[in-house]
Amino acid sequence: MKILVPIKRVADPDNANKVKVSGDGTQVTSEGLEWKMNPFDEWSLEAALRLTEDGAKKTRTGEVVLVTIGPKDAAQTVRTGLSMGAERGILVEANDQELDSNMVAQILKAIVDKEKPDLVVMGKQTVDGDSNVAGTVLAELLGWPLANYAMSLATDDDGKTLTVKRELDTGVSTIKVTGPAVITTSDRILKPESVKNGVTPADFKYPEAEGGRYASLKGIMAAKKKPIDEVTAASLGATPQKTLSYLKFELPAARSGQTTFVESVEELVQKLKSDAKVL
């Protein structure tokens, strides 16, 4: 099985340097930021790796291709994914500021047309833009079935059909999709038994984790030698059009950090109404 996993780098919230807005409010500035892989993408990569390996024997049985759209140094994020186990990477050179979800989906479509993967497994959203759009638009452009918010994946005997449990506010919906398809994931995909591929023994459990797997030192060394192709939208024959324009950015108001102590429940309710204005 060949899976395409689109990944994006986002500002690392643990770093002392935070995202800033330019003086005129027209753009978000990224100077001095440390980057990490968008967590939703990391979970998708984990799911894709589980689909294409024997988890017990730790051997690869399929191919995971990473693609990122961004500046040249975003290759580092691809390298991180390669050290976790993906086979190769593609960097589509672009300026973050000049992209919107629609353009991302159009560029991804061009990549899919070229790579012809069996699945695209991607994060449901990024933690910076929070749009939750690219995966859905991509499925539409490709005319492929879409399984959003997957919390578990299991391949059927034919290897092409997947049983997908989707996590929704109202409960869990179970659907079957036949590949090629687009899948977006939720964090429950990290559960020890959430991915079944017919190769990894059915009773195998992945370790309980809050993120994707750790790259081993061997993996990190091996990643140095794995290929990352650098391409442009034009070289792929894509002419993505921007449909969204940003009007203004502003930082959220700083929290006051004040603590108020109350004597009774009545007073609490009163304060929530009058001071906090949340009731």
Add this chain to the structure above:
Amino acid sequence: MIEWSEQHKQIRSMVRRFVETEIVPQIDELEHGDTPPYEVLRKMLKTFGIGEMAKGKFLADLERTKKGEVREKKEREGFHAASADAMAMQLIPIIELCRHSPGMVTALGVSIGLTAGAIQRKGTLAQQEEFVPPLLTLEKVGAWAITEPGSGSDAFGSMKASARRDGDDYILNGSKTFITNGPYADTIVFICRLEGAPGPDGELPIVSFILDRGTPGLEQSKPLRKMGMHSSPTGQLFLDDVRVPKSRLLGESEEGGARKSAKDTFGSERTGVAAMSLGIIERCLELCKEYSKTRVQFGKAIGEFQLIQLKLAKMEVARMNVQNLVFRQIELAGYGKHMDLAEASAAKLYCAQSAMEVCLEAVQLFGGNGYMAEYRVEQLCRDAKVLQIYGGTDEIQISQIARSMLRDV
């Protein structure tokens, strides 16, 4: 080397994530309780494939030696990035662990670096094959025992522990103290004097034996209570007529090469201290910067007071210097070289003292909170002190540096 490479940073962020999710949440049990460190260390070696990688390389080298291929040890021409990276891969986990738990590094370093290292250097092929691989993965815990109640800095001069021939066997007696991993060790390298004829230097030869936990006559004490490094159990060993066959004599030779081997072991112990100090200093500095910005007194963040700024600036200078020494170690490895004993002593002396100073200033900068366990700097401060004592005290390093300088005059 002037800065960490992208690959180094990647290793760092992976290990940091592991430390923060696996160790920090149980730091109090590890640092103030009775939870031994081995389980979580094993998990770390496994997660990053460190143990398996070391074992694989060791077995491949051993196979080559068996076939009679001589391992080329000569200095290579030019710089080899792979060798430098291999050194960086050893040092980065040390730095990262030391940000929270220097004791873990002590326990791990003694087991893998000192114990497995000594057997690898001096053991027969059969001894290496039997004892080294499980130590590299921490499947077995190792201890390396030279210090005695009556002999520390003068480790060889006043050594009382002894071995006596008895037919084909040896009978061992003596006691050892301050032995890292002593209470839990499965494999112990025991260093002693061989009774009988003195060697060419007029002294009884120094030899080493490999002992198993549970050998009759060997007693391993409970952990000793100590100032810091609580995540590294330290204990005493008592040997009362312990009988071992010749196959347990390290190198199966009575030549007394153990003296040189023990010195090499000291050398390797010293090089780890720079990385340990860097982790401790980095963490103190990080905590201090944050506290200087958020702690308000006299209507100002304390970072605005010049006396606080002086502390921060000095900590930063220490961080830069210690980091440069770590970089030098990595760069040297790339050229197939390592620090000689005098340089390693100088580096150990400087790094240990810097770590201690930074920690004391960090406690001071935090005021009363600095004295409280919750703010963590007091733990690092207690831990850092031992860097000036073990692996040769500051005083011993100084005399070694001076001796080597005066010899050259």
